[in-house]
Amino acid sequence: MEAWVQLSKHMFAFAETMSLRCAVQLGLPDKIYEHGPLTLAELATKLPIESVNMDRFEQTMRYLVHINLFTTTTNHHEETKYELTPMSRLLLSKIHNNKSLATFVMGATDPEELFVSGRLVESLGGSKSCWELQHGVTMSEKMKNDNKWSKVSDAMNGYTLNMIDAVVDGIKRESIIDQSVTTLVDVGGNTGIAAKAILNAFPHLKCTVMDLLDVVENVPKDPQLTLVAGDFLSSIPNGDVLLLKSILHGYDDDVSMTILNNCKKAMHPTRGRLIVVEMVLDMETMPEFSHARLGLAMQMMLIGGKERTKKGWERVIHMAGFTRYKIVPIAAAESIIVIYP
Ligand SMILES: C[S@@+](CC[C@H](N)C(=O)[O-])C[C@H]1O[C@@H](n2cnc3c(N)ncnc32)[C@H](O)[C@@H]1O
Incomplete structure (x- = not known):
């Protein structure tokens, strides 16, 4: 059982990467910082999404609490509110935290990068890095051309x-x-x-x-x-x-x-x-x-x-x-x- 638990941690590591990215993309840390602790419904009204699928949003928030990006408190009206943790404070945008890691996280969790990692086995068998195999050029060449x-x-x-x-x-x-x-x-x-x-x-x-x-x-x-x-x-x-x-x-x-x-x-x-x-x-x-x-x-x-x-x-x-x-x-x-x- 212990081995299965360890294995599932690695197998589902994508859930951490992608829910983290989603939190930054939606600016969730900023919304909570700007408005104080928020319920799910309140937070949903602040999203840059017209009609939020509350069921999926709740599941996503549950996972983000699981990985300690947010924490919850329940008040005497039985309302559960999401609050920041030290980790989500690192992801406040530059206007609130001049040492923000939000852009760094967006770069590191870019889905294009995940495609690059799919070339790992191939790269072990040759001189080209995963990046070169995926894009046909080195990273610095691509950066220059793509601005x-x-x-x-x-x-x-x-x-x-x-x-x-x-x-x-x-x-x-x-x-x-x-x-x-x-x-x-x-x-x-x-x-x-x-x-x-x-x-x-x-x-x-x-x-x-x-x-x-x-x-x-x-x-x-x-x-x-x-x-x-x-x-x-x-x-x-x-x-x-x-x-x-x-x-x-x-x-x-x-x-x-x-x-x-x-x-x-x-x-x-x-x-x-x-x-x-x-x-x-x-x-x-x-x-x-x-x-x-x-x-x-x-x-x-x-x-x-x-x-x-x-x-x-x-x-x-x-x-x-x-x-x-x-x-x-x-x-x-x-x-x-x-x-x-
Ligand atoms: C990963 S960044 C590091 C930047 C900085 N040292 C830091 O730690 O924040 C690499 C830097 O090297 C610069 N760079 C890349 N190739 C270079 C070259 N051939 N000569 C001078 N600078 C170069 C890039 O423009 C970029 O600013």
């Missing part, structure tokens, strides 16, 4: 905003940045969210954000940041500290080695340091993140990237000619990997 980048960028910004304080705390705790370094380059820094958070903690730094021309052209000007268009596969602007956050997990070891080599050329030969923020799959600290780490690793594998274990990181760091590095655990699924010249 989908702004959505991905929005999702990534939410994710980064959500965990960047943990990165800053780790940098402070281990004194990775001190007064001896004065310049920082956020390589593939998108709109500069990580760079800005680090700058707030270390105001003596001069920060540069480097990203592709299309991205840089659309980033609102910010007097605190210097924006530079470039390609990290070719060269990277010089800096004392380089930040590579959520970049290397998008590439295999050979391309990662090219990027790390370019960082090596760009970082100061003595006081330089490279701050890589990525997951270390077999990290013993913060084991509560294991499920997220392994799930994200599967997602990266499907789209053609690669999360790494400690050994995997050591291999690619050594391949790039670095010898000194340290893994710093932080209160997030990711860790900081500081690499010295």
Whole structure:
């Protein structure tokens, strides 16, 4: 019986994914946040649906309570009302929570992505990722052509905003940045969210954000940041500290080695340091993140990237000619990997 219970948890995992997506799509967390605890009938009137099928809606809400996205309380009139939980607060839209994970969840639960995962067996037998098998091109090629980048960028910004304080705390705790370094380059820094958070903690730094021309052209000007268009596969602007956050997990070891080599050329030969923020799959600290780490690793594998274990990181760091590095655990699924010249 226990085995059946475990099996059904995995077999019906789609119910979690799709009901979660439905909750975000309907903006349920916002409705409850804006109007206070609501009964099923009250909540139904707030939906962007003309005629709600109350039976299906009730079943969906029952499941969302089951996975703890919402909770219910019953008052003395025997009315059951839905309330937010800490998890649904993460899914409030940006107007109510500037660290909203709603866009990230919409990206991660996209039904198109589920079709991609249907190619897993095929991808195990060849060199192409599930994504390439499904779409015929790599993910970055498709993004460029379909102009989908702004959505991905929005999702990534939410994710980064959500965990960047943990990165800053780790940098402070281990004194990775001190007064001896004065310049920082956020390589593939998108709109500069990580760079800005680090700058707030270390105001003596001069920060540069480097990203592709299309991205840089659309980033609102910010007097605190210097924006530079470039390609990290070719060269990277010089800096004392380089930040590579959520970049290397998008590439295999050979391309990662090219990027790390370019960082090596760009970082100061003595006081330089490279701050890589990525997951270390077999990290013993913060084991509560294991499920997220392994799930994200599967997602990266499907789209053609690669999360790494400690050994995997050591291999690619050594391949790039670095010898000194340290893994710093932080209160997030990711860790900081500081690499010295
Ligand atoms: C997954 S996002 C990470 C963004 C940011 N570092 C963060 O963690 O929020 C990858 C970033 O790398 C940028 N990028 C991709 N290929 C690049 C290249 N060849 N040169 C420079 N930037 C690139 C993308 O435009 C995007 O902003």
